Amino acid sequence: MSITITNLRKYYGKSAAVDDFTLEIPSATVFGLLGPNGAGKTTTFKCMLGLARPTSGRILYDGKPLMPATFEQIAYVPERSVLYDWMTVEEHVEMNRRAFAKFSPARAFELLETFNVERQKRARALSKGMRTAVMVAMAFARNAEILVLDEPTGGLDPVNQRHVLSLMINEAAKGNSIIFSSHQIGQVERAAENIAVMDRGRLVLQGLVDDLKADRKIVEGIFPDVTFTLDGIANDPRVARSDRTERIVRLLVTGGAADIASRLSSAGAMAVRVLDLNLEDIFLYAVSPANATTDVVVRESSS
């Protein structure tokens, strides 16, 4: 099931948690939603699930608005696990069985075993990671078409984190959609095909992880002395950002790295390098305004 978010806005009082956010989430894939704390990820999830009413904008599932029948198709793992302290893990399984027609208790117990969660334990006796594991097990036992996972690896050890990623990959292979947020960029980088980056309620970057890596490069030039000019290279539309310190210039390009590199050479750079960016680099560039870095930023004026 594909999800279409159009011009979503959510205000709490006068402050916008989500501000004119538009996004298309295709089916049968793992989609990573990234953003600094307070970027609006959780609010977006809540609006998607009908847990928060959008101030304006639309969210459609396969072209249709959220309807009671859609809920059966969506499983949600909230950032803070919602468990009843006095109930055992087993009782939570039973509660889910009663609530959701397609819920499979057998699958839930199998997953709980994978995560090494004891079924007789009361929720209050579970560690943070184990609570996350219970929520994840319940969600993946739902046989839902859409899984919305808000920090689904919070508190989990590396082995269990990998279990969660494998479960996500498995679901995508079955044709289901997974939307997840995580501060562990390495996980998103591994499992997600698409990503969107939110910052202060807005969409600041979106695309296939592989394409973003293929296109975005740092082109670095070192010049013989400080009095070099870039001959307007920094104004090339493919140059997203230009950081210049004394004899070194670093250009963030969104394509044509080889071409930009040879132009730097022509401009007199004695050493030119093209550097790959991993997702963490790409993320940091997307959420840090150019003038917020310690580097001196020079946008060449076109003369």
Next chain:
Amino acid sequence: MPAILTVDPRSGVPIYLQIIEQIKRSIALGVLQVGEQLPTVKQLAIDLTVNPNTVARAYRDLERDQVIETAPGRGSFVRANGLTESPRVAVEIGRDALDLALREAKAVGLTQSEIRELFEAALARWFGDFKK
């Protein structure tokens, strides 16, 4: 088949390109043989814990480059004419490695003749000096 390849998701090289590179390399080295079946998209995705669409994209490109062929319902195989393919792949790998070395050498400001000298010396080290 245990995963014949590994990916480094933290690298700046797109994962689908890493998969393509390694499959080509495996064929060139004879680790994967002509007619040999590749893991299914789903299986490789699960083995590597990467998105199935990413693996599918790599397989599509490998098919386009005639390195593998996919029989619907049967799976993907190293192409029957992969034998003729292998030297080409080997040439590609060698050329890419040389390109990388040349880019570095040029970047640090070596001239063409200086690089040639280095290259000759390296050839001599690796293959023995035929000239003398």
